[in-house]
Amino acid sequence: xxxxxxxxxxxxxxxxxxxxxxxxxxxxxxxxxxxxxxxxxxxxxxxxxxxxxxxxxxxxxxxxxxxxxxxxxxxxxxxxxxxxxxxxxxxxxxxxxxxxxxxxxxxxxxxxxxxxxxxxxxxxxxxxxxxxxxxxxxxxxxxxxxxxxxxxxxxxxxxxxxxxxxxxxxxxxxxxxxxxxxxxxxxxxxxxxxxxxxxxxxxxxxxxxxxxxxxxxxxxxxxxxxxxxxxxxxxxxxxxxxxxxxxxxxxxxxxxxxxxxxxxxxxxxxxxxxxxxx
Amino acid sequence: xxxxxxxxxxxxxxxxxxxxxxxxxxxxxxxxxxxxxxxxxxxxxxxxxxxxxxxxxxxxxxxxxxxxxxxxxxxxxxx
Numbered sequence: 001x002x003x004x005x006x007x008x009x010x011x012x013x014x015x016x017x018x019x020x021x022x023x024x025x026x027x028x029x030x031x032x033x034x035x036x037x038x039x040x041x042x043x044x045x046x047x048x049x050x051x052x053x054x055x056x057x058x059x060x061x062x063x064x065x066x067x068x069x070x071x072x073x074x075x076x077x078x079x080x081x082x083x084x085x086x087x088x089x090x091x092x093x094x095x096x097x098x099x100x101x102x103x104x105x106x107x108x109x110x111x112x113x114x115x116x117x118x119x120x121x122x123x124x125x126x127x128x129x130x131x132x133x134x135x136x137x138x139x140x141x142x143x144x145x146x147x148x149x150x151x152x153x154x155x156x157x158x159x160x161x162x163x164x165x166x167x168x169x170x171x172x173x174x175x176x177x178x179x180x181x182x183x184x185x186x187x188x189x190x191x192x193x194x195x196x197x198x199x200x201x202x203x204x205x206x207x208x209x210x211x212x213x214x215x216x217x218x219x220x221x222x223x224x225x226x227x228x229x230x231x232x233x234x235x236x237x238x239x240x241x242x243x244x245x246x247x248x249x250x251x252x253x254x255x256x257x258x259x260x261x262x263x264x265x266x267x268x269x270x271x272x273x274x275x276x277x278x
Numbered sequence: 279x280x281x282x283x284x285x286x287x288x289x290x291x292x293x294x295x296x297x298x299x300x301x302x303x304x305x306x307x308x309x310x311x312x313x314x315x316x317x318x319x320x321x322x323x324x325x326x327x328x329x330x331x332x333x334x335x336x337x338x339x340x341x342x343x344x345x346x347x348x349x350x351x352x353x354x355x356x357x
Contacts, residue, residue, distance in 0.1 A: 079328065237356075238356045239356055239357050240355055240356055241354040242351055242352070245352075248290075259337070272307065
């Protein structure tokens with residue numbers, strides 16, 4: 001590495017930041033929940049943020065802060081009560097093939113093989129049969145499941161099932177990946193492997209995809225994100241933004257990552273304390 | 279005979295032998311003059327970052343005595 005490369009400006013704008021319209025934009029978003037007993041609580045309270053093309057943004061906050069609600073609105077699975085959610089400057093009316101969603105549970109069809117699950121996603125967006133097979137195999141290879149393509153989901157470990165779900169999400173080449181704690185149910189080792197995998201794929205894809213990644217895991221957020229948006233305990237509001245300028249792949253023991261983790265952790269503990277006190 | 283001064287820098291502060299006060303400008307000038315071009319480049323980058331951010335962290339990654347990377351995190355309070 002030359003000195004000039006090493007000392008490249010760390011405050012480079014994200015790849016799509018120069019374009020006029022953000023990939024995703026949320027303005028004064030409010031979402032109210034009505035319980036079966038009739039009580040009304042504000043889940044998301046006037047949240048506004050933009051996500052630029054090619055950015056990796058983590059939404060981080062304690063349980064019940066409304067981060068999943070925001071993700072569901074971006075996915076088109078839910079609607080805001082007030083405010084707007086825009087994709088490429090247009091109001092989000094429903095789900096679309098331009099946005100893939102990765103849930104905590106991999107949600108694979110149990111009667112289809114691993115490859116069959118990926119191929120189904122490709123079929124739904126109109127990819128011809130031969131290319132479906134080729135692309136499904138390619139993505140399963142990319143996530144390290146090449147040898148398990150013909151197995152049924154129940155024959156795989158939890159981590160492998162989530163890899164299959166990741167392959168399915170990426171196979172259709174969506175512009176946006178919306179991830180709702182996708183590694184939350186995995187054991188520590190499987191989670192770390194998948195975090196590394198995701199970083200590797202991010203590097204290979206040169207940040208072409210836009211990610212919104214919901215997590216309550218501070219270390220995961222600091223490891224993966226260009227920007228971490230920290231939310232308060234319910235009612236969910238944005239309280240802090242951390243912009244992280246460090247090359248990938250990052251490691252949890254990188255000094256900057258550790259520093260950001262302890263900073264956010266301190267803030268979150270005070271937020272959780274406020275929630276418990278109220 | 280009039281005192282000969284080659285620069286405007288004040289003489290070192292003899293009231294602070296422990297060096298606990300701000301270093302005298304003469305020392306800073308001397309230190310800056312002794313910098314290699316590579317060191318100047320690093321410090322210019324760091325100064326630029328410090329000027330641009332209000333809250334945050336800057337990390338210099340050093341390998342084999344050379345700064346090979348500058349990383350940073352910037353924090354914004356949103357409420």
